[in-house]
Amino acid sequence: MAESPAAETVEPLFSSQEIARRIDALAGDIAACDLHDPLIVAVLKGSFMFAADLIRALHGHGLTPEIDFVFLASYGESTTGGEVKILRDVTSAIEGRDVVIVDDILDTGQTLDFAKSLIKSRGARSVRACILLDKTARRQVDVTADFTGFACPDKFVVGYGMDLGHRYRELPFIGLVKSED
Numbered sequence: 001m002a003e004s005p006a007a008e009t010v011e012p013l014f015s016s017q018e019i020a021r022r023i024d025a026l027a028g029d030i031a032a033c034d035l036h037d038p039l040i041v042a043v044l045k046g047s048f049m050f051a052a053d054l055i056r057a058l059h060g061h062g063l064t065p066e067i068d069f070v071f072l073a074s075y076g077e078s079t080t081g082g083e084v085k086i087l088r089d090v091t092s093a094i095e096g097r098d099v100v101i102v103d104d105i106l107d108t109g110q111t112l113d114f115a116k117s118l119i120k121s122r123g124a125r126s127v128r129a130c131i132l133l134d135k136t137a138r139r140q141v142d143v144t145a146d147f148t149g150f151a152c153p154d155k156f157v158v159g160y161g162m163d164l165g166h167r168y169r170e171l172p173f174i175g176l177v178k179s180e181d
């Protein structure tokens with residue numbers, strides 16, 4: 001008979017109310033930058049829920065940005081410097097615009113570093129980054145975000161768009177996976 005996986009539970013780390021409050025503050029900070037022809041570029045898949053809430057909060061702060069998506073994937077050992085590949089590129093015009101890249105977690109920094117270089121190379125007037133969680137402990141590349149939701153412990157988190165083996169993205173909160181064995 002097939003072994004059933006070890007029982008897992010998700011221990012809440014940031015509630016949906018905490019996330020919503022923080023996102024409203026982030027939107028206020030972004031709106032205060034007085035962006036020219038703003039373009040939001042959300043990095044798939046992990047940032048889809050964050051980006052959806054952030055742009056609605058931006059609307060509340062009077063911004064009318066265009067939204068696009070880039071689907072990036074890291075290959076190889078992320079702990080030893082894997083390569084980032086584009087699975088789906090941005091299609092919007094970027095030249096001369098103020099771009100805000102939105103991602104779920106800043107971890108080693110490879111993904112954000114790659115995304116920032118990509119957008120700069122397409123002629124953006126400015127490139128900023130807004131990330132929900134910052135795992136500073138694991139940084140390998142010298143890259144910073146302009147807007148950060150929360151400092152994140154050096155633990156694997158799931159929910160609110162983030163997955164563990166394709167599971168847990170649907171959770172409305174962010175939590176830590178605990179194995180019960």
Ligand code: IMP
Pocket residue numbers: 046074078103104105106107108109110111112155156157158162163164
């Ligand atoms: P980086 O290139 O190492 O900075 O990787 C950032 C990406 O790794 C994030 O956008 C996430 O997709 C993924 N990631 C890093 N840590 C976690 C985690 O704890 N849970 C889920 N995804 C994570």
Ligand code: MG
Pocket residue numbers: 043044045046047103104105111
């Ligand atoms: Mg990601």
